[in-house]
Amino acid sequence: MALIEWKSEFSLGVSQVDAEHKELIELVNRLYTKVRSQEHDPTIVDFLEELYTSAAKHFAHEELMMQARRYTAxxxxxxxxxRLLKEVTAMMFEYQDGVLNNMEVMAERLYDWFCIHFKTHDAPLHRLIHSYIKL
Ligand SMILES: [Fe+2]
Ligand SMILES: [Fe+2]
Incomplete structure (x- = not known):
């Protein structure tokens, strides 16, 4: 089972942003599959690096959209x-150094990584963009 299932509420209605969110969820889910195997797997670091790169690109895109709309938050x-980019970097080094060896903790961190930010920051932005789209 996937760690994060795509839900319609994740959809912004802007196809590029939706595709970026889907890509991030897919990466988190692929990582989760590896993490669940409970064996030390050096490719997990490669996945975290890929997650960092995709996330950095997506965040830059969202920030451009916010700046274009003079978004107050x-x-x-x-x-x-x-903070999220630092969290991916922290997981990468902690996993490499063997500090992060409880895979349930890692799965929980990955889930929070996407879902908490989405709920507290992306959802309000999405509501604003939806109101623009409806105008
Ligand atoms: Fe986002
Ligand atoms: Fe965001």
Missing amino acids: YEEHHADHQ
Whole structure:
């Protein structure tokens, strides 16, 4: 079973952003499949690197959209993107160093990584963009 199932509420209605969110969820799910095997797998670090790259690109895209609309919560949203990139980097080094060896903890961190940010920061942005689309 996937760690995160795609839901219609994740959809922004802007196809490029939806595709980026789907890509991030797919990467998290692929990572979760590897993590569940419970064996030390050096390719997990490669996946985390791929997640970092895809996330950085997606965050830059969202930030451009926010800036274009003079989004008032830009600073908080940007700060949380920075936190998420640090969190991926932290997981990468902790896994490499053997500090992060409880795979349930890693799965929980991966779930929170996408879902908490989406709920607290992306969803309000999505509502704003939807109101623009309807105008
Ligand atoms: Fe997002
Ligand atoms: Fe975001």
